[in-house]
Amino acid sequence: MPRSVPAAGGRIWRLLYPIAAFALLIAVWELVKAVVPANGVSVGSQRVLPRTSDGALPHxxxxLTVLREPDGRTTVGATLSHTASFTLExxxxxxxxxxxxxxxxAVLMQRFExxxxxLMPYVVVSQTIPLIALAPLVAGWGGKIVIAGQPWQPWMSIVVIASYLVFFPVAIGTLRGLQSPAEASVELLHSCAAGWWATLLHLRLPAAVPHILPALRLGAAAAVIGSVVAEISTGTAGGIGRQIIVFSQQSTGNAARLYAAVIAAALLGVVLTGLVSLAEVLLRRYARPGLSAGSAR
Incomplete structure (x- = not known):
């Protein structure tokens, strides 16, 4: 019972940390706006500090107030909400x-050394290919594919491109988790006539959960980044990535709309990571540090 108070206090601090970090970011933002000259600071011909005029760095x-401005038949806030929901899906x-x-x-690599x-070298090398160069190729290949009589849709290319960034941390984290059970635990199941499949289900996968969850958090952020970049690279309309391009073309006089779109895209990563954190709470019972005392195949 006495431990519940510190535990509750720790949860409160974990909630307050992001709020404090956001407040610090706003304070630094306004400090730069107030201290740095409107034209920035240059040493010779090299600019060392950015411009802080309203056209480059709005308050x-x-x-926040730009969200209420009209944008066609709706408002900027409604436009960002609609496009962000499309990208989130x-x-x-x-x-x-x-x-x-x-x-x-990961299961395949764990099963067969x-x-x-x-395969592992190619999995690592795959992440060195620039996403902006891969996106047009995927979109071009997809245009030639027909699934169950239905032509390939542009949003499918975005999903494939974004998943390309997701699979790498998940594969690496899962493989390390599948290889983490102690040799004694594996031999115990083998002595009970448990085959590879039973060992995978009852030992390796539960042991891999603490490794998979951090990888999923990385994958969630990568999914948002990949979706935004893919929307921009393929020219697909309807998402927050394309909206960033539209607002960037309107930011000559005031960049507030562009900053609002960028912040909305960043919040998507927070939302998706939060969903993964909910899964982590549900799977908390699998976080057994003692289970991973060694490595076995």
Missing amino acids: SWAV LALLALGLGTLVGIAL LVERG
């Missing part, structure tokens, strides 16, 4: 697809 409250699909592919690859040795 933080201007980013694609990011969720990308997170699911990337997670399935990553876990499947030869597959791990042959």
Whole structure:
């Protein structure tokens, strides 16, 4: 019972930390706005501090008030809400697809050592390919695919491109988790005539959960980044990525709309990571540090 108070206090502080960090960010934002000259600071011909005019760095409250400005038949806030929800749906699909592919690859590499040795270098090298160069290729290939009589849709290319970023952390984290059970635990199941499949279900996968969850948090952020970049690269309308381009073209006089769109995109990552954190709470019983005392195949 006495431990509940510190535990509750720790949860409160974990909630207050993001709020305090956001308040500090706003304070630094306004400090830069107040201290740095409007034209920035240059040493010779090299600019060392950015411009702080309203066209380059609006006040933080201007980013909030711009949400009420009209944008066609609606407001800027409504436009950002609609486009952000579209991107969030694609990011969720990308997170699911990337997670399935990553876990499947990890299980395959854990089962066959030869597959791990042959496949792991290519998994690592795959992440060195620039996403902006990959996006047009995926969109071009997808345009030639027909699934159950239905032509490939542009949003499918975005999901595939974003899942390309997701599968890597999930595959690496899951593989390390599957290899984490102690040798004694594996031998105990083998002595009970448990085969590879039973060992996977009852030992390796539960032991991998504490490794998978942090990888999913990374994958959630990667899904949002991949979706936004894919929308921009493929020119797909309807998402927050395309909206950033539209507002950037309108930011000559005031960049508040552009900053609002960028912040909305960042909040998508927070939302998706929060959903993964909920899954972490549900799977908390699998966080057993003592289970991973060694490595076995």
